[in-house]
Amino acid sequence: MEFNHKPVLLDECIENLNIKPNGIYVDGTLGGAGHSAEIYKRLGKDGTLIGIDQDEFALETSRKRLSGISQAKLILVNDNFRNIKNILGEIGIKSVDGILLDIGVSSHQLDEAERGFSYQKEAPLDMRMDKRNELTAETIVNEYSKDEIKRIIRDYGEENWAARIAEFIIERRKEKRISTTYELVDIIKAAIPSSARRDGPHPAKRTFQALRIAVNDELGALEQAVEDAVEVLHQGGRLCIITFHSLEDRIVKNSFSKKVNPCTCPSDFPVCVCGAVRQAINITRKPITPSEKELNENPRARSSKLRVIERIENQTSKDKF
Numbered sequence: 083m084e085f086n087h088k089p090v091l092l093d094e095c096i097e098n099l100n101i102k103p104n105g106i107y108v109d110g111t112l113g114g115a116g117h118s119a120e121i122y123k124r125l126g127k128d129g130t131l132i133g134i135d136q137d138e139f140a141l142e143t144s145r146k147r148l149s150g151i152s153q154a155k156l157i158l159v160n161d162n163f164r165n166i167k168n169i170l171g172e173i174g175i176k177s178v179d180g181i182l183l184d185i186g187v188s189s190h191q192l193d194e195a196e197r198g199f200s201y202q203k204e205a206p207l208d209m210r211m212d213k214r215n216e217l218t219a220e221t222i223v224n225e226y227s228k229d230e231i232k233r234i235i236r237d238y239g240e241e242n243w244a245a246r247i248a249e250f251i252i253e254r255r256k257e258k259r260i261s262t263t264y265e266l267v268d269i270i271k272a273a274i275p276s277s278a279r280r281d282g283p284h285p286a287k288r289t290f291q292a293l294r295i296a297v298n299d300e301l302g303a304l305e306q307a308v309e310d311a312v313e314v315l316h317q318g319g320r321l322c323i324i325t326f327h328s329l330e331d332r333i334v335k336n337s338f339s340k341k342v343n344p345c346t347c348p349s350d351f352p353v354c355v356c357g358a359v360r361q362a363i364n365i366t367r368k369p370i371t372p373s374e375k376e377l378n379e380n381p382r383a384r385s386s387k388l389r390v391i392e393r394i395e396n397q398t399s400k401d402k403f
Contacts, residue, residue: 089116090383094370098390104128105179110163115144125154132157136212164303167310177316184324201286204264209297219293223260228252239292247273308337315393322390338391360397365390
């Protein structure tokens with residue numbers, strides 16, 4: 083299948099990365115190289131682009147698409163962006179000028195039925211972004227306890243009917259193993275009362291999101307990536323992160339806040355005495371969202387948000403941040 087990828091908030095990302103021709107930049111979620119192609123075009127022969135993706139097909143496709151675009155050095159790595167510090171260490175790079183993370187499932191993965199990400203296509207219940215990993219959505223729905231399934235659907239999908247869906251999954255798997263997307267969709271539709279299914283998104287959307295997040299440990303990877311990404315930025319380097327739902331955005335917002343304003347002293351203290359080290363400044367105090375023009379051209383961008391911080395020299399201060 084062709085890896086069709088329409089990059090979200092492309093112009094905004096390029097502007098906020100503040101690209102230098104001789105700089106070193108990391109696209110931690112390479113995908114179809116939509117963002118990377120524009121970064122790569124702006125690099126000179128002394129620049130470097132490092133692309134990271136868990137999906138081998140994405141890397142293969144991106145290598146072809148990026149070929150000949152620039153004379154800059156190109157390094158592609160089959161790994162998870164949560165390992166960014168180790169990845170850079172292994173290729174001998176201590177720090178970089180910019181990092182971009184476009185969080186979530188790619189358009190290609192949604193469109194490729196056999197990956198099992200979509201509730202609108204019949205497929206095995208897989209949902210792995212990295213096929214080398216053992217855990218699948220099928221394992222979760224067939225082998226996890228009712229309480230654990232409920233927690234995943236409630237916490238990662240923000241689904242009001244999580245307990246009922248978990249109960250219906252447990253009952254159905256007593257009859258036979260649940261192995262396909264459509265089997266799970268039928269269970270979810272049966273669990274959610276028809277009156278609650280009349281309005282809003284597809285009834286399976288939140289549960290499928292929750293399973294995908296759990297299978298790929300997306301929130302854990304994001305938390306670790308933000309922590310390590312700031313550490314490997316040059317002074318003045320920027321970290322740009324695109325999120326697609328409230329769970330991701332909350333993690334990025336809180337993680338950025340700790341880098342920008344790390345003081346843990348009580349609010350009534352006149353000076354900071356905790357010795358917290360400030361590592362970054364906010365470039366975007368509020369998230370950047372897509373323009374109406376982009377939304378008309380790419381409806382999948384609707385829930386996207388971009389937040390950006392810039393690395394500064396570590397600062398401690400007697401004054402409150």
